[in-house]
Amino acid sequence: MTDEIPTRKQSFVTRITGQKWTRYHVRVFIHTFIMFYGTTFLQIFSYVLFHAARKTLSTVKPSLINVWTSNTSNPNGPPLFESKQSAAKFLGALDTGFMITYAIGLYICGYLGDHYNPRRILALGMALSAISVFTFGFVTETFHIYSAPLYAILWISNGFFQSVGWPLVVCIMGSWFGKTARGTVIGAWSTNASVGNILATLIASWTVNIGYQWPFLIICSALFFYSILIFFHLPSAPWEVEMEVREEEGKEPMKRNDSERPPPLGFFRAWLLPGVIAFAISYLCLKLVNDGFFFWLPFYLHNGLHWPESTADGLAAWYDVGGIISSIIAGALSDRMKSRTAIVFTMLLLSTGTLLAYAHSPESYYWNAFLLLIVGFFIGGPLNMIAGCITSDLGKSEVLRGNAEALATVTGIIDGTGSVGSAIGQWLIPLVRNWFGWDAIFYGFMIMVVLSALCISPVLWRERKENKHQKVSQKTNDPVNRMEMS
Numbered sequence: 001m002t003d004e005i006p007t008r009k010q011s012f013v014t015r016i017t018g019q020k021w022t023r024y025h026v027r028v029f030i031h032t033f034i035m036f037y038g039t040t041f042l043q044i045f046s047y048v049l050f051h052a053a054r055k056t057l058s059t060v061k062p063s064l065i066n067v068w069t070s071n072t073s074n075p076n077g078p079p080l081f082e083s084k085q086s087a088a089k090f091l092g093a094l095d096t097g098f099m100i101t102y103a104i105g106l107y108i109c110g111y112l113g114d115h116y117n118p119r120r121i122l123a124l125g126m127a128l129s130a131i132s133v134f135t136f137g138f139v140t141e142t143f144h145i146y147s148a149p150l151y152a153i154l155w156i157s158n159g160f161f162q163s164v165g166w167p168l169v170v171c172i173m174g175s176w177f178g179k180t181a182r183g184t185v186i187g188a189w190s191t192n193a194s195v196g197n198i199l200a201t202l203i204a205s206w207t208v209n210i211g212y213q214w215p216f217l218i219i220c221s222a223l224f225f226y227s228i229l230i231f232f233h234l235p236s237a238p239w240e241v242e243m244e245v246r247e248e249e250g251k252e253p254m255k256r257n258d259s260e261r262p263p264p265l266g267f268f269r270a271w272l273l274p275g276v277i278a279f280a281i282s283y284l285c286l287k288l289v290n291d292g293f294f295f296w297l298p299f300y301l302h303n304g305l306h307w308p309e310s311t312a313d314g315l316a317a318w319y320d321v322g323g324i325i326s327s328i329i330a331g332a333l334s335d336r337m338k339s340r341t342a343i344v345f346t347m348l349l350l351s352t353g354t355l356l357a358y359a360h361s362p363e364s365y366y367w368n369a370f371l372l373l374i375v376g377f378f379i380g381g382p383l384n385m386i387a388g389c390i391t392s393d394l395g396k397s398e399v400l401r402g403n404a405e406a407l408a409t410v411t412g413i414i415d416g417t418g419s420v421g422s423a424i425g426q427w428l429i430p431l432v433r434n435w436f437g438w439d440a441i442f443y444g445f446m447i448m449v450v451l452s453a454l455c456i457s458p459v460l461w462r463e464r465k466e467n468k469h470q471k472v473s474q475k476t477n478d479p480v481n482r483m484e485m486s
Contacts, residue, residue, distance in 0.1 A: 099423030105163025110412015125164025126227035137216025187331010190388035284421035323380020351378035359442035
């Protein structure tokens with residue numbers, strides 16, 4: 001065993017410098033990818049995570065509206081809601097409440113992730129989210145408990161429980177993977193959001209016809225099971241594995257070194273790191289658009305374009321397919337460029353044209369699928385870039401030089417601010433639809449992506465000036481140029 005310690009320790013150092021993968025890196029990648037958004041595999045492995053549980057509500061909204069407005073929701077009196085419009089407004093209020101508590105929770109959980117063991121907090125949040133969503137979707141329908149206050153309490157609480165997920169998984173990934181490969185690795189890994197959306201919609205489309213409670217049961221059961229697996233098998237960071245190795249050897253904890261966890265940076269000081277405020281506001285605008293598609297696309301396809309519910313759920317998955325492709329390509333490309341911001345900025349500007357095209361798309365399944373793929377490419381990609389590798393870069397800023405832990409806090413700040421925008425969007429979308437129709441929503445989305453691009457333009461300008469200054473410095477310090485100048 002003693003011979004293994006230098007080997008393991010060396011593997012930590014080489015991976016941190018971007019040279020070699022260890023089995024711990026593979027385990028982290030797989031667990032955090034699977035953990036955040038789930039699936040079932042050959043009836044042997046069943047795993048679902050936060051986003052799939054969250055997505056389920058949006059995929060079964062038409063079924064919920066039908067039940068809530070029928071006499072079955074109250075056999076001895078009027079239905080839970082008198083009209084489908086009032087039921088849709090209530091669902092919009094649920095989404096808004098969810099995003100408000102989600103945003104608040106992100107600020108809190110991001111801070112906690114830099115102060116306490118992220119693995120344990122993560123597992124607890126997953127288990128509590130599974131219980132709340134299971135009660136919301138399965139228990140209430142199975143036992144015919146239709147209560148608007150109960151629905152509100154369960155779903156709004158779920159928003160707080162789910163806020164544990166993103167800042168802590170980004171913290172864990174950022175702790176294991178260095179900047180040189182961060183775009184490629186985290187770009188591919190951050191597709192878990194889109195993968196989870198696809199899997200949740202497919203599960204719903206396969207099972208919603210036999211009852212909307214069954215997608216909830218499948219996803220929540222897997223989510224709870226995987227919370228247990230995460231608690232016992234997910235290494236949070238190299239410092240945690242190093243501590244475990246030394247405990248097994250009966251040795252004293254090591255003094256401050258590269259493999260030990262650095263002290264946490266304060267919440268308010270994290271806001272002042274370069275680029276954090278700009279990307280937080282940009283993410284607010286962009287997340288409003290993305291979560292508008294996330295929460296309302298299946299409903300739009302069913303209500304606005306009159307597709308059957310199961311068909312609408314399957315069609316909506318093409319938006320996430322575009323996000324998956326974009327995240328992988330943009331992430332890998334960003335590792336070979338001096339600025340990730342330039343890629344995000346360009347894609348945001350191009351997304352306005354794709355939104356305009358989709359707003360006037362014909363009622364054709366194949367045209368809708370193609371245009372949703374393109375829209376998802378230019379919106380989902382930048383969203384995942386900001387939430388993943390750019391946030392990791394900011395949280396591991398050169399200003400800190402490894403002397404402070406800020407990754408989970410920065411992730412909570414950016415995603416929390418974005419969730420404020422999402423909460424505003426979920427409140428506005430049903431109102432705008434009722435007043436002006438679906439076209440107005442898409443024009444509003446175009447305005448928001450332009451604002452998102454403008455917010456990060458100062459960062460792009462600063463990065464270009466810094467790159468130009470570096471080139472001048474390199475020329476000045478080049479021995480050949482010195483000789484020519486002399």
